[in-house]
Amino acid sequence: MFALADCNNFFVSCERAFQPELEGKAVVVLSNNDGCVVARSAESKALGVPMGTPIFKLKPLVDSGRLIVRSSNYALYGDLSRRVMNILREAIPDMEVYSIDEAFLNLEGLQEAEMVPLCRGIVAKVRKWTGIPISIGIAGTKTLGKVANHFAKRYPGYRGVCIINDGDKRAKALALTPIGDVWGIGWRTAPKLEATGVRTAADFVARPESWVHTHLGIVGVRTWKELQGIPAVEDNNGERRQSICTSRSFAELITSQEELLLRVSDFAGICAAKLRKEGSVAGEVAIFIQTNRFRPDLPQYAPYAVMRMDPPVSSTPEIVSAASKLLEGLWRDGYGYKRAGVIVSDTTPADAIQGSLFDAGAATRDRDNRISAIMDKVNYEAGCNLLRVATQRPGHYADGIRREHCSPQYSTDWNGLLCVK
């Protein structure tokens, strides 16, 4: 059996943990750049605020004081997430952190009768120690765990924990679950299924496997099996990331190449630091730049370019330099750039690098790696990005990003590091 532990309205709950006056109020948290709604309290859902709404459409609600708005504060959410996960891990060490606010706990070896009381204890402890409310769904597969979690969240009678442990409960739960709410059935597939008469998860599992395979491929078959209690979704524990992306939208359109270079270099530097933190090196560096796609009246341009790195690299100087060369090739005058990003991919463990016969950077690589190691150390101890290469921007990385309703960093500094001073 699996337990899916999922924080309720996570970002809103993080804000409330330090601002209890937000309790019971309609609150939303916005995406980066104060763009659109990415988290809603129960009260704001009840007000009819859809997920993803651009904030300017909610101006009347905000101005009349019925809706409270917060900018996203990822340093805070990351820190609270770590604290919640630590409590879960202490209770059930065999755990897979699935996202910032979710984890699958492997309950193998426990008696079924002890599962619900144990999970209720976890819910209470997380609430008491962190202030974050969570719900837990228990079932034989991850997809059914998701279903159970929905019920635990929706109906207070479950007191935070819902278990699906026999065919009867499963059939009832599936009949009450709209097909679009099933984990793995997205906004593209749901309408297609509905058009064929599949409206609930129960309708879906009633179809033959061959029908599912024809219409949804092997991904759909996995979901179909999982809903019947047959595990088909693999664990993804402790895997190194295959790609790392750092991208941002800008508060204002950028029209100067020098200004965009500062941003792109910054993103490249962040990617390099993330790579080193994972102990990885990247065989490819790519960048993209984009004009504002919501302004059809302006000329549009959204190119992308990749560079092979042989041998793979993780030093800040090498990745920043690759990114700036790529930008030189992509830059065109006469456009206003709204967004840009750097992607490092084809990653391998840093301790397993193959040398290259044609390694142009060999002479300076050792130096670049030593410089990067010192940057990591100083930046960690100083608690802000004190050391950077000259093309990166001064100031912290959130500069130039709109954050008009941001809460303070209650538990960390701006880089998410614990405050030790």
Add this chain to the structure above:
DNA sequence: TCTGGGGTCCTAGGACCC
């Protein structure tokens, strides 16, 4: 005026191999 950011996996089709 104002619309996020970061990932994964699968599939189809083309190029290439023998």
Add this chain to the structure above:
DNA sequence: TCTGGGGTCCTAGGACCC
């Protein structure tokens, strides 16, 4: 007159997740 069969690898695009 006539053009097989069986693979692999790579890429772009789509779909999904949070």
